[in-house]
Every structure is written in structure tokens, then in C-alpha cells.
Amino acid sequence: MNGQHTYQEITTQPTAWEDALAVFAKTAPTLTQSWQTLNPNHVLFIGCGSTHYLSVTAAALFQQLTGIVARACPASELLLFGQTIVADPAKTLLVAISRSGTTTETITAVSKFQQQGGAAVWTITCYPDSPLAQQSDIVLSTVAAQEQSIAQTRSFASMLLSAQALAAHLGDEDWTLLH
Structure with missing residues (x-):
């Protein structure tokens, strides 16, 4: 049956x-x-494709709840135009979002950010042992959201929920209300 994985992923x-x-x-x-410890001045969220759109939402909410300047950009832009996007890497927290944790552009952008003296990298992914997770200082892994489908369903929603909890928690809001 076509779509059986997607249906199962939606219902779970x-x-x-x-x-x-x-x-x-x-x-x-x-x-x-x-x-x-970091006390960053800026937070940058990155992703590719669907996770870039997730990053846009996460950055807006993060800035609203924490008062810290936050923005999002595609991982490829950070890779190609890093010095333009990140003015002060040492005071910038990078939050990389990738369902698989194997997205080449995201991994390479994280490496470049680290080489430029970036403060820290936190990752939101479904695969805690992925190459991206291994590059990160802190990993929020949503293992139960792993998918076989091409379309992101429960992975997208679960990673967004993690990003919302992050923004609420660091903004001194009660993130447990997300239950």
C-alpha cells in the first residue's frame, strides 16, 4: 500500500x-x-529545506521569548557568506536543525562556524549518533520521530516542539505547558 509509512508516522x-x-x-x-556560560549576543538557526522553514519559526519565537537577537538562514548561506551573516562568532550560538543529521550543507556550515571561533553549536535532530550530532556541544534528539517517508511529518513537528521548548525554557517561560 502506498503511503503506509507516512500514515503510520502521522498517527504516531x-x-x-x-x-x-x-x-x-x-x-x-x-x-x-x-x-x-555562553551568554551569547546572537542566536542563529540553520537548516536546509523543511528544516530551514522550521528554523525561521524557531528564530522568531526564540527572539520573542528571550529578547536575544535571533535569526535564521539556510545552511548554505552560512557556508558561503558566513562572515556576512555572523558578525561576532564568539558571541553567537548556532542551532543546527536536521532530521537526519547527515545533511552535507549543514555539517559543512557547522564546521566553518566552528573554525571561525563560533561560541557553541546546539543541534536538534532525530539521530543522536549522526555526524552533525557528533560535531555539536548539545544535542536535542527526537529518536521516536525518525521516519522512513520522504515527507517530514512527525519529525518536523517533534523538532519544532523541541525548538519551542528551548525558546520557552531560555526565555523563563514554563515550557512544560507544551504537554
């Missing part, structure tokens, strides 16, 4: 969301400590 979204929030709860103390 609530389980994936609960997993995403459980992972966030375990990671929240580390995020808080790192955030206070």
Missing part, C-alpha cells in the same frame, strides 16, 4: 512529541548551564 505523532519533551526535560539543566 503524539508518542514522538512526548519523547521530544522527555528528552528536553533531561537536557534542560545542561542547556541552562551552557546558556549562562
Whole structure:
């Protein structure tokens, strides 16, 4: 039957969301400590394709809730125009979002950011052992959101939920209301 994976992935979204929030709860103390240590002036969210659009939403919410300047750009733009996009890498937190954690542009953009002295890299992905996750200082992994379909369904929603929890938590909002 065509679409059987997609249908199953859509109908199991609530389980994936609960997993995403459980992972966030375990990671929240580390995020808080790192955030206070970093004290960044800027936060940059990157992704490719669907995760770029997720990054746009995440950056807007992050800035609204934290008051810290946040923006989003495609990973390829950070890769090609990094010095234009990131004025002060040492005071910029990079949040890389990738369903697979194997997106070449995102991995390469993260490497370039790190080579330029970027403050830290946090990743939101469905694959905690991926190359992108291995490059990151902190990983929010939504394992229950892994998919076989090409279309992002539960992965997109779960990664967005992780980004919303991140913004709420660091903005001193009660992220547990997302349950």
C-alpha cells in the first residue's frame, strides 16, 4: 500500500512529541548551564529545506521569548557568506536543525562556524549518533520521530516542539505547558 509509512508516522505523532519533551526535560539543566556560560549576543538557526522553514519559526519565537537577537538562514548561506551573516562568532550560538543529521550543507556550515571561533553549536535532530550530532556541544534528539517517508511529518513537528521548548525554557517561560 502506498503511503503506509507516512500514515503510520502521522498517527504516531503524539508518542514522538512526548519523547521530544522527555528528552528536553533531561537536557534542560545542561542547556541552562551552557546558556549562562555562553551568554551569547546572537542566536542563529540553520537548516536546509523543511528544516530551514522550521528554523525561521524557531528564530522568531526564540527572539520573542528571550529578547536575544535571533535569526535564521539556510545552511548554505552560512557556508558561503558566513562572515556576512555572523558578525561576532564568539558571541553567537548556532542551532543546527536536521532530521537526519547527515545533511552535507549543514555539517559543512557547522564546521566553518566552528573554525571561525563560533561560541557553541546546539543541534536538534532525530539521530543522536549522526555526524552533525557528533560535531555539536548539545544535542536535542527526537529518536521516536525518525521516519522512513520522504515527507517530514512527525519529525518536523517533534523538532519544532523541541525548538519551542528551548525558546520557552531560555526565555523563563514554563515550557512544560507544551504537554
